[in-house]
Amino acid sequence: MTYKEIYNDTIDERILSTVSTQGIRIFFMPKEGYSKKYAVFSTDYGSIDNIFVPIGARDRLEVPEGIAHFLEHKLFEEEDGDVFEKFSNIGAQVNAFTSFNQTSYLFYTSNNFYTGLEYLIDFVQNPYLTDENVEKEKGIIGQEIMMYEDNPGWKVYFNLLKAMYHEHPIRIDIAGTIDSIKAISKELLYTTYETFYNPSNMVLFVIGDLDFDEIVRVVNKAEKEFDLTTGDIERIIPDEPKEVKDRxxxxxxxxxxxxxxxxxxxxxxxxxxxxxxxxxxxxxxxxxxxxxxxxxxxxxxxxxxxxxxxxxxxxxxxxxxxxxxxxxxxxxxxxxxxxxxxxxxxxxxxxxxxxxxxxxxxxxxxxxxxxxxxxxxxxxxxxxxxxxxxxxxxxxxxxxxxxxxxxxxxxxxxxxxxxxxxxxxxxx
Structure with a gap:
């Protein structure tokens, strides 16, 4: 297997990298003697990316606020099983988060790492979306939004972002609003997924006492075949004045x-x-x-x-x-x-x-x-x-x-x- 190597002699660390068959960028940092193994599978896509040109389209699309976070939730739902239970059964912990700029899915374990890696690639690349489960999720996330609305520590933060920024979407809660998530549909979720979860927009980082050849073999076996590939995605961020909105x-x-x-x-x-x-x-x-x-x-x-x-x-x-x-x-x-x-x-x-x-x-x-x-x-x-x-x-x-x-x-x-x-x- 051909791969690139970055070595820093000051900290005596190296990172190996390659690209999977479908275009996922894979990075691996060996840590010999460490019992814990860790993998993070991420898309360069966060809550501020609400206006973009979908793959295969010419016109820009504006999607509801909170859709990135909504999609993160939905990827944990499978037609025939529970993602958390699958990882738990092999002694691994799995989690995910959505920030303003990225969405990441991660797991860590001391054993059965390669099985966990296969699970990770599989559930992130195989969304199971129906009209029914999307509607059900709106109620769950709606409760989450209301919980944060009642949290003074959260509220004081987003009130500040709204005071500083006039137009930039960072002023909007990552989960969206009660009204914005009502407009989320199965079709919009798939359109968003196909653009931002395209392998060329994703990165897998693995660290631990592992074999890089085996990591790449597992990824190539587990990854889904994508019809569309892309370079840079066209994202539109509204023009933001330099001055603060409110003092x-x-x-x-x-x-x-x-x-x-x-x-x-x-x-x-x-x-x-x-x-x-x-x-x-x-x-x-x-x-x-x-x-x-x-x-x-x-x-x-x-x-x-x-x-x-x-x-x-x-x-x-x-x-x-x-x-x-x-x-x-x-x-x-x-x-x-x-x-x-x-x-x-x-x-x-x-x-x-x-x-x-x-x-x-x-x-x-x-x-x-x-x-x-x-x-x-x-x-x-x-x-x-x-x-x-x-x-x-x-x-x-x-x-x-x-x-x-x-x-x-x-x-x-x-x-x-x-x-x-x-x-x-x-x-x-």
Whole structure:
């Protein structure tokens, strides 16, 4: 069998890759001596992909919000069995998730891996959809949506996304709305499936003490024959203004104390790959330097009772969006908001010291090296990075390249008052 090999001598890890008969990209990281084996089968398709041109069509199609998540649920239903029970019977755990940008199906086990891999390929590639089971699923997902609507932690987050974004579909709950899922039909699900679950849009990542030849043999045997193949799928994301939609949004719900999400919307979007991942790393380092637990600022806020241990800050981005979030609980969220603003208005070289940058960068290097000893860490990060146009084996070198000047430039361009929205959930 012919395959490609990527080797990183710094972390002493290699990734083997090939393409299945039907076009699935297969990646394998050997981990000799590890008892756990892990496989993630993913499609480059998430909840924001609601406007696209279906394979074989010329005109664009707009599908109901929540259809990606709905389809994930339906793939676990088989005509003659239960997917969870099949995996349980071989001692394996199976799961799935839908995010804004991808849908992944995964399983892990210490035994019977190749049987589990065959099951994984089989159930993901053989949707069983009927008018009856689609209607039944609407009731199940409708209850899930209502449950999240009653969850203040979920609500404060999506209220913030709606405040930051005018048009971008990231402002819509991944599961959709009660009204949007009513419009989902068997036919729309099949059209969506045939476009986004086409093998050329999918990636299988496997990690563990396994044989690559056997992995490929199982995939080639189990995979379904597809008539249509495609390159890049044409996806349409609405134009999004750079400024935030609303500066403040508030709501009252059943909660013991006020919850808040603050978000700095990123105006610097429209690209992926190495440049985007570098921006991600740089921004998260800045957030640690500004608001991390080791900072004097954090400890002062904590001592004053403005934050508690729920407080955290992180940045997330993809090609069409990005935002830095500060989250937690506070009895005085507006006061905290003002203190955050005061901090970002200080000169960059006053609030971001080079010694702190060196320390935090060193910590991030250590965290990544430790993470490469975890099968879960690698499996969870490989596909997300791959769909962003980046290989996990290049991460350490990119992190090493980041300079203090990168930190200063990014701080000055991103952390501005006009980019900030605040979402608050107050007790009833």
């Amino acid at each position: 403040l949004v508030e709501e009252k719900m059943t909660t013991s104390m006020p919850m808040f999400y603050m978000g700095f919307k990123d105006a610097d979007t429209g690209y992926k790959g190495r440049k985007m991942i570098k921006k991600d790393i740089v921004t998260n380092i800045i957030l640690d330097m500004l608001f991390g637990e080791s900072t004097e600022f954090y400890n002062k806020l904590y001592e004053e009772g403005l934050i508690d241990t729920s407080f955290g800050a992180f940045y997330t981005c993809k090609e069409s969006y990005g935002h830095s979030l500060l989250v937690g609980q506070s009895n005085e969220p507006e006061t905290l908001h003002n203190r955050i603003l005061d901090r970002i208005k200080l000169p960059a070289d006053e609030v971001l010291k080079e010694d702190d940058f060196i320390r935090i960068k060193r910590k991030e290097l250590g965290n990544f090296i430790m993470g490469m000893n975890s099968i879960e860490f690698i499996a969870n990060n490989f596909t997300d990075l791959f769909f962003s146009g980046f290989m996990i084996t290049d991460y350490l070198e990119l992190l090493k390249e980041i300079k203090y000047d990168d930190i200063i430039r990014r701080f000055n361009s991103h952390f501005k008052e006009e980019n900030l929205s605040l979402s608050i959930i107050r007790p009833l």
